[in-house]
Amino acid sequence: MNPELAQRLTEHLSEVTGFIYPNEVEIQWGILVVVYPYITGLVAGAFILASLVQLFNIKEVQPTYRLALLTALAFLLIAPLPLLLHLGHPLRSYEIFLTPQLKSAMAMFGFVYLWYLMAVLLLELWFEYRKDLVLWSKDAVFPMNWIYKILSFFSTDVSDRAVAFDHKAIRVITLVGVPSAFLLHGYVGFIFGSVKANPWWGSVLMPLVFLMSAIVSGIALIVFLYMVVAPLKGEAVDMRCLDKITSYLFYAVIVDFTLEVLDFIHRLYQSEESIKILSRLVMDKLFVSLWVIQVLLGMLVPLAVMVAVKSLKFTEELRRLFYFASVILIQLGIFATRWNVVIGGQLFSKSFRGLTTYKMEVVGIEGLFVAIALLIAPFIILTVFLKIFPAWDSESASHATS
Amino acid sequence: MIDRRKFLKRAVLFIPAVGLFRRLASDAQAKTPVAGYDPSNHLYGMGIDIDKCIGCGRCVEACKTENNVPKEPFFFRTWVERYTIKKDDSVEVENIDPRLRRGEEKTSEADVLRSFFVPKLCNQCQNPPCVQVCPVGATFSTEDGVVLVDSNRCIGCRYCIQACPYGARYLNPETKTADKCTFCYHRVVKGLLPACVEVCPTQARVFGDLKSMASRLVRFKRMKRITVLKAHLNTEPKVVYGNLDGEVR
Numbered sequence: 283m284n285p286e287l288a289q290r291l292t293e294h295l296s297e298v299t300g301f302i303y304p305n306e307v308e309i310q311w312g313i314l315v316v317v318y319p320y321i322t323g324l325v326a327g328a329f330i331l332a333s334l335v336q337l338f339n340i341k342e343v344q345p346t347y348r349l350a351l352l353t354a355l356a357f358l359l360i361a362p363l364p365l366l367l368h369l370g371h372p373l374r375s376y377e378i379f380l381t382p383q384l385k386s387a388m389a390m391f392g393f394v395y396l397w398y399l400m401a402v403l404l405l406e407l408w409f410e411y412r413k414d415l416v417l418w419s420k421d422a423v424f425p426m427n428w429i430y431k432i433l434s435f436f437s438t439d440v441s442d443r444a445v446a447f448d449h450k451a452i453r454v455i456t457l458v459g460v461p462s463a464f465l466l467h468g469y470v471g472f473i474f475g476s477v478k479a480n481p482w483w484g485s486v487l488m489p490l491v492f493l494m495s496a497i498v499s500g501i502a503l504i505v506f507l508y509m510v511v512a513p514l515k516g517e518a519v520d521m522r523c524l525d526k527i528t529s530y531l532f533y534a535v536i537v538d539f540t541l542e543v544l545d546f547i548h549r550l551y552q553s554e555e556s557i558k559i560l561s562r563l564v565m566d567k568l569f570v571s572l573w574v575i576q577v578l579l580g581m582l583v584p585l586a587v588m589v590a591v592k593s594l595k596f597t598e599e600l601r602r603l604f605y606f607a608s609v610i611l612i613q614l615g616i617f618a619t620r621w622n623v624v625i626g627g628q629l630f631s632k633s634f635r636g637l638t639t640y641k642m643e644v645v646g647i648e649g650l651f652v653a654i655a656l657l658i659a660p661f662i663i664l665t666v667f668l669k670i671f672p673a674w675d676s677e678s679a680s681h682a683t684s
Numbered sequence: 685m686i687d688r689r690k691f692l693k694r695a696v697l698f699i700p701a702v703g704l705f706r707r708l709a710s711d712a713q714a715k716t717p718v719a720g721y722d723p724s725n726h727l728y729g730m731g732i733d734i735d736k737c738i739g740c741g742r743c744v745e746a747c748k749t750e751n752n753v754p755k756e757p758f759f760f761r762t763w764v765e766r767y768t769i770k771k772d773d774s775v776e777v778e779n780i781d782p783r784l785r786r787g788e789e790k791t792s793e794a795d796v797l798r799s800f801f802v803p804k805l806c807n808q809c810q811n812p813p814c815v816q817v818c819p820v821g822a823t824f825s826t827e828d829g830v831v832l833v834d835s836n837r838c839i840g841c842r843y844c845i846q847a848c849p850y851g852a853r854y855l856n857p858e859t860k861t862a863d864k865c866t867f868c869y870h871r872v873v874k875g876l877l878p879a880c881v882e883v884c885p886t887q888a889r890v891f892g893d894l895k896s897m898a899s900r901l902v903r904f905k906r907m908k909r910i911t912v913l914k915a916h917l918n919t920e921p922k923v924v925y926g927n928l929d930g931e932v933r
Contacts, residue, residue, distance in 0.1 A: 301765075479846070479849035
């Protein structure tokens with residue numbers, strides 16, 4: 283056996299308090315499995331925001347529509363990587379597609395993912411950008427004109443009838459897309475929520491909590507990106523848009539918070555066999571990441587800030603500052619939420635008699651650097667996307683709102 | 685050019701053809717473990733007699749040797765826990781592996797109310813959560829009641845390790861696949877006993893065939909008060925304990 287692993291596990295062993303089953307010394311799901319639900323959450327949340335714009339035709343939020351779709355795609359492309367890198371045998375991952383075990387929640391990953399990528403996101407983006415692609419392919423110089431031409435699948439029709447059809451298609455895709463986005467992230471919650479062996483995970487509320495926190499993190503991300511990208515692209519930040527999205531964010535945080543409080547009270551009140559060890563878990567091992575980061579900084583402070591912004595008359599500049607600070611805190615809070623679920627669920631023994639510790643690797647495939655790289659990668663992809671497919675085109679903006 | 689009618693006809697044929705192909709493919713892979721062995725005639729289980737276990741740990745050593753389990757004390761197909769219940773009702777549990785021995789006893793004998801050993805291993809559940817969650821079907825139940833892992837198919841996602849309520853699984857650092865007790869399936873199909881049962885000096889482990897009325901296990905189940913671990917999870921273990929203390933989880 284590799285001596286480094288033995289060394290690491292020996293260190294773990296010295297951190298164990300109480301009794302844990304001997305095979306539990308090694309933490310199985312590390313930082314990469316934290317990154318995975320965090321990223322898919324951002325995808326689902328960003329897409330749901332974009333869909334709100336489409337379905338209810340909310341004019342104020344229109345400036346973020348394309349940005350939200352491109353963001354969802356950029357993050358979705360990276361989403362399977364943390365899982366893949368975490369596998370003991372990444373080269374066998376195709377077996378999930380070829381011989382899926384249909385009773386397994388995890389086996390559905392490939393299908394849900396592919397469905398969402400191919401049938402929802404790419405299709406919606408294509409119809410949204412088709413007219414622009416045709417126009418750009420005429421104006422751009424080589425090689426971009428050919429890239430646009432190929433991406434538009436050589437369509438040339440920009441007549442009103444064709445554009446009207448695009449819009450109709452987008453509506454239909456959105457109608458399918460919203461439940462698909464719910465499915466994508468609700469299902470990630472189900473992977474954890476259905477583990478009856480683990481009382482920290484096994485909760486029927488888990489898919490709902492995942493879904494709501496996904497919506498929170500997705501909307502917060504779009505607000506952040508809009509406030510950063512729009513000025514860089516020479517666009518003014520539309521305050522009406524910002525006020526509207528952050529008010530959605532406010533309600534989403536409230537629902538998310540309510541669900542989590544409900545889960546907490548329910549556990550406390552039922553006070554099952556596991557309550558003692560879970561109390562020690564949240565008061566000791568997860569104190570900082572749960573109470574300080576997730577609840578205080580990630581929820582209560584942003585909620586207070588948003589209540590203040592709603593009830594007091596601040597200047598635009600101050601509002602922008604508060605919004606910006608809030609969405610960063612919320613993002614931090616949601617990452618802590620994922621951490622507390624994934625890592626927290628493995629820090630106590632299934633014998634309910636002891637706690638262990640997670641020591642993150644720094645280098646190495648399942649280490650901190652890889653996790654950071656995976657979190658940065660979608661932003662790089664998004665930058666490229668925004669270069670090739672501008673999200674704010676004066677002409678397209680006018681046609682989209684019309 | 686294929687017309688719509690033709691396409692639909694072929695699609696209708698395609699689906700059963702794929703099913704048939706898959707069936708043939710899985711049959712082609714399935715092998716009889718030993719000539720003349722018919723798994724449908726057997727259903728294996730194990731009984732553990734708490735009163736007989738002396739905590740010598742020979743079962744753990746035999747298992748590690750027989751099954752190439754890494755020697756380090758973080759990977760076990762079977763292990764033995766020592767429960768010490770003190771007069772103030774507090775409970776101390778310890779894995780008695782000699783590699784983990786930490787010097788002298790912490791508890792003085794005068795404080796002890798009762799103490800006993802509990803051998804643990806995969807419970808070979810009738811309703812196994814690990815099999816349910818495996819995304820590729822690498823973990824499966826055999827007809828004769830043993831849960832096995834196909835290390836050539838396992839992708840190492842470790843969902844099964846999370847799903848097992850008993851901590852019976854680990855990721856083998858050599859193969860990078862999930863690993864666990866197999867009841868020494870390679871021995872059992874030849875009519876031999878699992879290694880841990882073979883070496884147990886007090887016969888605290890009773891292995892047997894639940895389909896044979898003459899088996900020692902059936903007698904064990906008739907004579908003892910039987911409990912299974914974490915019965916409320918409805919996993920229906922085939923490893924049963926005789927005279928188990930209520931403190932054991």
